[in-house]
Amino acid sequence: MSVRCDEHGMSNETFVCVHVANSIRDGVACGFVYTSLNPDEEPCAYCKDCDAMLSANGGEWTEALEAKADIKLLCFGCFLKGAQLNGVLH
Numbered sequence: 001m002s003v004r005c006d007e008h009g010m011s012n013e014t015f016v017c018v019h020v021a022n023s024i025r026d027g028v029a030c031g032f033v034y035t036s037l038n039p040d041e042e043p044c045a046y047c048k049d050c051d052a053m054l055s056a057n058g059g060e061w062t063e064a065l066e067a068k069a070d071i072k073l074l075c076f077g078c079f080l081k082g083a084q085l086n087g088v089l090h
């Protein structure tokens with residue numbers, strides 16, 4: 001699946017929690033725990049708070065967790081910006 005981004009054009013879809021999406025917009029790191037950096041694998045990333053909640057829950061999503069994470073669709077270019085911002089990719 002692909003998504004059109006104003007900044008990056010057509011790119012692969014990725015999914016991040018709202019906190020990661022906001023941090024990319026604001027330029028403030030909040031943690032970036034990712035499932036993959038391969039654009040073909042529909043990567044997901046979560047901030048350290050959401051990841052901690054998910055881990056505490058044994059990796060299971062609940063309604064409360066979904067409400068907190070409020071997952072957003074991002075293009076892969078924006079996803080990489082988030083990774084760089086949080087120092088997991090240089």
Ligand SMILES: [Zn+2]
Nearest residue numbers: 017019047050
């Ligand atoms: Zn989050």
Ligand SMILES: [Zn+2]
Nearest residue numbers: 005008075078
């Ligand atoms: Zn983008």
